[in-house]
Amino acid sequence: MSDDAPVPAPDAPAAAPTEPPRRRRRWARVLGWTSGILVVVLLASVGTAYAYYRSLRSNMVQHDLGTALADEERPPKIGEELNILFIGSDGREDGNADYGGRDFVGERSDSLMLAHISPENGVTVVNFPRDSLVQLPECSAYEGSEGTYGYYGMINAALFHGGPPCAVKTIESLTEIRIDHFVHLSFVGFRDMVDSVGGVEMCIPEPMSDERAKLDLEAGEQTLDGEQSLAFVRARYEIGDGGDIGRIDRQQMFLGALAAQVTSSKVLTSPSRMTSLLSAVTEYTATDADLSLETMVSIGSTLADVDLHEIAFYTVPWWQAPSDPNRVVWDEEKADQLFKAINNDKSVTDAMLETGKPEEPEASPSADPSPSYPAEPPTEPVGQQSGTEEDSITGRDATSNPCANGLGLGTEEE
Template sequence: MSTEDAAAQAVSEPRQPRRRRWRRILAWTSVGVVVLLVASLGTAYAYYRTLRANMVQHDLETALNEEERPPKIGDDLNILFIGSDKRTGDNAKYGGRDFVGERSDALMLAHISPDQGVTVVNFPRDSLVQLPACEPYQGTDGTEGYYGMINAALFHGGPPCAVKAIESLTDIRIDHFAHLSFVGFRDMVTAIGGVQMCIPQPMEDERSHLDLDAGVQVLDGEEALAFVRARYEIGNGGDIGRIDRQQMFLGALADKATSSDVLTSPSKMSGLLDAISRNTQTDDELTLDRMISIGSTLSDVELSDITFYTVPWWPAPSDPNRVVWDQEKAERLFTAINNDESPEAAALETAPSTPSTTPSAPSSPSYPAEPSTEPVATTASPSAGNVIEGRDATSNPCVNGLGAGTESEQRLP
């Protein structure tokens, strides 16, 4: 072996162990990355399974008679949101403990359309309507059909009865429902770090524990819940003014929930999903997977594409503390939604009607016993009824002059 060859061998030999050592390091690093990835996926999947296990779901297909339901029209999606006033468990702190059963403190139909954006219709809880017959369901007694308050449907037959009532009154097929408690709403707002609102004037309501100063401020979960529940000491004390405030808040909530501040925060997103899964009941087809799919579909929706309406109404002739629907205008609103059309366009296409007197109530009203210590609202204003109201989610009471608790001025004849 030449001197050059020996030198070359002497130089090359120490390098072979180093190469083998680096290969081992790379191999173990790769294994470690794979293990961490699998562990992360396993943790995520376990968390996902936990979220799904937390949700209470109802079989609408079994609970409702398909032959009595409206047909499905088009590819749009109709979701009924039911805000419950149940006063047991963690919800007991928000009302009297002698409150029996639960009724819908808020009823909202969200129509999600590929062409028209999102249309949300609020049904006043003080509405007197023809309720359908409902079978007993999970501890409820069921009911025969009768003329009474719309919020009693949940009391008589649980979420399926509430769905049946809205379908029978609107002829709109409900694809899904979400039933949310006071605590669930509070925890959702808390999870995303509160919601910024502009309060035009100081607001106090002892029953809902609301005490807010005027001005721009971030409402935490407790304050937000008090804001959307308050009515007795604000405005005329009626449900219509409260709906107005709820619509304003939901617009601000949508803005915050879709902001990068929430979407890029793992802690806020996990907190939001946990609050939803623990406190929301749905139909068995509105799974967490389905929710995520709907959320993905709505990712490109602008706030200006979300419009809120309240069913047109009149003060009830039989009781000034209740309301009845303006059937002609309500039918135009429901028909527009069913046909996936703009409610504004539908309103303009049909000449308005202005009856000289408020409509009479259906014959033979009867009211089954509904145990409650809840006081009635104060007298409603008749001027609010003869309109189809619309507000997009960007409405700001400090900018457009709509004081929290007043009624929207964006109206159609």
Template sequence: MSSGLIDEPPAPEDKSPSRRRRLLRLLAIVTVIMLAVAATVCGVYAKLTGNVRHIEVTREDLGDARPAKAPTAALNILMLGSDQRGGKNYAGERTDIIMLAHLSPKRNHAAVISFPRDSLVQLPACRSREGLPGQQRHRGMINSSFNFGGIGCTWKTIETLTGIHIDHFVKVDFTGFKGMVDAIGGVDLCIPEPIRDKYVQLNLPAGWQTLLGEQALGYVRARHSLGDGSDIGRIQRQQDFVAAMAKKAMSGETLTDPARLFGFLDAATKSVSTDPDLTPGIMRDLALSLSSDEIPFITTPWRYSTAYPGRVEWLEGPAKKLFRSIAADQPLTSSKVRDTQPTVPLRTKTDTVPYFPEPPTTTAPCTPDPAS
């Protein structure tokens, strides 16, 4: 087994941190808000909360040299988006998304930091647990910590790199949303042009389509056969799909149908893992924070690596400034966000200057929306 992932060729479909950041935000909104809604449904709350898997992260996992907690009631919650796949080229679970949500003491302000999964960083040593070999201290990709030491090692890695004390974690299994889609009878989505993608085994005509679970999973993963084949277009497609799913889940069609609502909530809660101390109240606070369009979603300042093509490295100065503000529970003003993420022209992947892609914008050609 390799000591890290820097000697492996990068996966071409996983180059865009923005894609994972937006997908995690939207899926987290759907899943966590549904958990909050579940608290109001008489008779099913215990069943649904019982679906959530709890994984204990111990002092032995995190070590003694942890960052100090800020002297306030602020909370820092590690959020992971995992993808379980099997097959000839891959088997197991990987963390496609790593983010940190900071909730203010009064829960009236929040900020979210995204850590690109292709980041080359100095990884700490982690103990072995639950059949995983553990991690030796080395330079490697940030998401390799989960492969070597599980959630405890990922938690320790983020604390070590940022100096931010983490209080809780939430992990969402994205393949679980297949069941969520099926439970609400599929999701209506505009397909602007026919899709024939052998990689995800998707065959769809143009126009309004009702996508069921397997089709939905193929659609949000598809890249090669759509547009110019880049991740930029896929970001928008994923955002459109999950937004459509949230709309369907929160519609009267779902909320007034007890069987359909329960099926959706059941599938959603089965996709979530947390630490045992993450209470429904904290989940509610997290849901409300993620639902706000006003909170800053900040990608750790980075640039493409010249030594390892396809990987990225953090900009030390701006990254430290950002982490210190979060660790000290200092509000992230718009000026501070601009300082950590300067506006620069779009660059190619071989450039060594900071790369901060603009969010994509597209318009769907199908009108009217049959669900409206």
């Protein structure tokens, strides 16, 4: 104490502190311990969750694209946006056999979708019709597949010839878009994913029935479970004209509804549903080895900021193949504009693609490969394709209401 400090008079009572020092120190210790415990619990929870997610990731089949595909033969990477190829497989192994009409060896892509994920322009999803006749590239043998020479045939045969790497190579060669990652999903995986989020709420414009796909739905608002959802996106032969384009419309409708369901608070705030979703994804899904947990978290963070109006669906512009009414060929001019817009991370609008109906080509390359090439896998019969070039390039966002606009059933004259 300073010599100059005033000394209180002996008879003056000492000023009482507002709180006893001992009590104050005790509360400080309690708060400190509580904060420390909360930090430890939080870190432990994060660490446990991280370890759990890593264990789930280790259960997934992973393919090394870097080894399977020569980098110098692939399109260059443009920008920081992500391009993910989703491959829906029609393989009949394990539980998938319940959904096959007949046995066959190998697998083909029942659906092919490219998702372009951009922080600036949302998400653009492009469907590639499985009945498309395209120039398939040469693919090496891969994990039991025999590989193939390049030939002109159906796009869904790429998976049969060379597994996921050949499917990736095919899309890259046709679009000049670098595929950053791929997700290979089976029928059972799709079914369980839908069930894990509690089903998907949809409005069915009119009764739908397809015995082959085991589909039987009444019209109106309803929640589709995994089995019903799988039947809905697979049905084609007894709905509309039986073509793949109508089925793509229904798939896009469903994906829009699924996006709304997954991004709703019902799923994102439910640990049990999130755990079930992740378990279903990892158990029945294969990816490229570079699709790490950190990358998944980054993608999830980007998608969390995407409004449903910023998710747009397109189908590659097409017209009926002159050589085969059950196949389609691409409108190369419009398709090129679509692919360039994606590659340069520009918003795809109808105005960009409205270049006028192209003249029908005088001749189409033969759909039959040379006898010296590997045989195309057996394919199921397909119905007459519906739609026009103008119809096929019209995009829709994830908020489209099927009951309001009648999209997806393919029953109206187009």
